[in-house]
Amino acid sequence: MSVDAPPPPASQEEGACHGGRETFQAAARAAGKGGTMDRLLADYPRGPHDQPQSMCPAFGSLRVGLRMRRVATILSGSACCVYGLTFTSHFYGARRSVGYVPFNSETLVTGKLFEDIRDAVVASAKPDELDAIVVINLCVPTASGVPLDLLPKQIDGVRVIGIDVPGFGVPTHAEAKDVLAGAMLRYARGEAEAGPVARPRGEIPGLPTVAPIGELFPGDPPGIGAMLAPMGLALAPQTPAREWRDLYGALDCSVAAALHPFYTASVREFRAAGRPVVGSGPVGLDGTAAWLEAIGRAANVPAEAVDRAKARALPGIRAAIEASPIRARITVSGYEGSELLVARLLVEAGAEVPYVGTACPRTEWSDPDRDWLEARGVHVQYRASLEQDMAAMRDVRPDLALGTTPLVQAAKEAGTPALYFTNMVSARPLFGAAGAGAMAGIVASQTRGAERFSRMVSFFNGVGTKEGAGYGWQTPPQDPPGFRDRMKRARALRAKAEEATGS
Numbered sequence: 001m002s003v004d005a006p007p008p009p010a011s012q013e014e015g016a017c018h019g020g021r022e023t024f025q026a027a028a029r030a031a032g033k034g035g036t037m038d039r040l041l042a043d044y045p046r047g048p049h050d051q052p053q054s055m056c057p058a059f060g061s062l063r064v065g066l067r068m069r070r071v072a073t074i075l076s077g078s079a080c081c082v083y084g085l086t087f088t089s090h091f092y093g094a095r096r097s098v099g100y101v102p103f104n105s106e107t108l109v110t111g112k113l114f115e116d117i118r119d120a121v122v123a124s125a126k127p128d129e130l131d132a133i134v135v136i137n138l139c140v141p142t143a144s145g146v147p148l149d150l151l152p153k154q155i156d157g158v159r160v161i162g163i164d165v166p167g168f169g170v171p172t173h174a175e176a177k178d179v180l181a182g183a184m185l186r187y188a189r190g191e192a193e194a195g196p197v198a199r200p201r202g203e204i205p206g207l208p209t210v211a212p213i214g215e216l217f218p219g220d221p222p223g224i225g226a227m228l229a230p231m232g233l234a235l236a237p238q239t240p241a242r243e244w245r246d247l248y249g250a251l252d253c254s255v256a257a258a259l260h261p262f263y264t265a266s267v268r269e270f271r272a273a274g275r276p277v278v279g280s281g282p283v284g285l286d287g288t289a290a291w292l293e294a295i296g297r298a299a300n301v302p303a304e305a306v307d308r309a310k311a312r313a314l315p316g317i318r319a320a321i322e323a324s325p326i327r328a329r330i331t332v333s334g335y336e337g338s339e340l341l342v343a344r345l346l347v348e349a350g351a352e353v354p355y356v357g358t359a360c361p362r363t364e365w366s367d368p369d370r371d372w373l374e375a376r377g378v379h380v381q382y383r384a385s386l387e388q389d390m391a392a393m394r395d396v397r398p399d400l401a402l403g404t405t406p407l408v409q410a411a412k413e414a415g416t417p418a419l420y421f422t423n424m425v426s427a428r429p430l431f432g433a434a435g436a437g438a439m440a441g442i443v444a445s446q447t448r449g450a451e452r453f454s455r456m457v458s459f460f461n462g463v464g465t466k467e468g469a470g471y472g473w474q475t476p477p478q479d480p481p482g483f484r485d486r487m488k489r490a491r492a493l494r495a496k497a498e499e500a501t502g503s
């Protein structure tokens with residue numbers, strides 16, 4: 001199988017909204033953001049593909065803030081970027097206003113923009129409504145050195161978190177979630193070290209806890225909690241948190257579980273709080289057994305309790321896998337960070353998975369999954385580009401392609417059943433028996449439709465391509481007779497007239 005795809009088009013390397021990455025980075029450093037750029041480059045290392053090929057990365061941070069109770073978010077960036085980000089946030093059901101501090105070249109270069117941001121934060125800091133305000137610098141204010149670190153740390157008890165999330169420093173929106181989650185954990189850790197803090201809601205006092213890291217399907221945390229119970233462990237609040245006080249509960253865990261493996265800044269805070277961090281997750285039989293053992297070791301749980309947990313969790317997973325074996329060749333690609341876990345589950349269920357690509361970087365927390373997959377002949381591509389995902393799909397001709405929107409579109413054009421990873425795979429349980437059952441269900445329903453896809457390809461053959469792309473064209477469109485000549489003469493006359501008046 002070949003993933004030697006051509007490099008991303010020049011428009012992605014040099015143009016589009018990420019245009020002039022090197023120039024932006026140099027400008028940010030010259031404007032005093034050298035420390036920020038060094039940190040971002042260290043936390044989110046580049047790879048064969050180092051540019052966002054999906055949505056604006058800042059959406060990850062925006063989404064994390066918008067999903068938290070009593071947290072307001074203010075964007076500082078170009079109006080077009082803010083338009084796109086707020087549109088997307090409402091498309092995904094934010095139901096919350098996003099603050100915006102506009103700028104022009106004058107307020108940017110004179111430093112007035114920073115004063116405007118500070119005024120907006122002061123005006124928004126209402127302690128009866130908010131626990132925290134998040135301010136996000138997008139590309140241009142970051143490159144211009146707008147110093148969010150000079151904002152007050154809190155106003156009347158409302159915490160102020162300022163972060164830089166430029167597209168030229170954070171490769172994916174997944175990692176941008178970590179930028180904000182890590183900044184919040186850092187702030188909360190400082191508070192917890194300084195004195196007493198609020199308890200999270202629903203805490204079960206007395207039990208050591210495991211803090212999951214990653215945005216999970218809502219049914220997964222209770223399932224993981226049930227798997228942990230025989231070891232005398234409970235579930236701590238998730239990272240990214242849904243409420244400020246949850247941050248203290250997460251940091252107070254016995255073990256942090258990096259279920260999504262790209263939360264580098266968040267893991268740094270857990271480690272600074274003295275918590276061990278375990279990678280991978282409870283997927284399939286092997287994955288669940290190994291994960292329960294790793295958690296048990298990290299939490300100093302007796303071996304008998306780990307065996308009890310395995311004895312309770314594994315039979316249900318085995319039954320779910322045996323009830324719905326998967327007989328299909330599947331390629332997996334996405335930018336959520338859970339791609340390797342999904343691939344493991346598919347392989348255990350009997351699928352042939354020649355390729356898994358993730359836009360996220362390689363980290364130590366996905367090493368167990370990478371080792372397991374590679375031992376079974378799966379090609380694992382970190383920082384995968386769309387071009388590599390496409391090349392792999394065309395090469396192995398899968399029965400089902402799980403991937404990003406453009407990959408799914410290309411697959412369907414070729415008559416290959418395909419599913420959008422984010423909306424279809426990430427929106428279902430992944431862990432334990434529920435995950436095994438759900439995955440088999442998705443694959444079965446889609447691969448059954450293979451014949452329907454071939455019929456669709458022949459039915460729509462040619463529609464929407466070349467001259468068929470316009471409404472109503474059956475043949476190549478013809479210019480109206482004489483149109484080009486008339487336009488050419490009109491342009492010449494206009495140029496002559498402008499020259500005459502010196503406009």
Ligand code: SF4
Nearest residue numbers: 017056081138139167
């Ligand atoms: S903030 Fe940067 S990466 Fe995001 S849309 Fe604007 S220019 Fe593009």
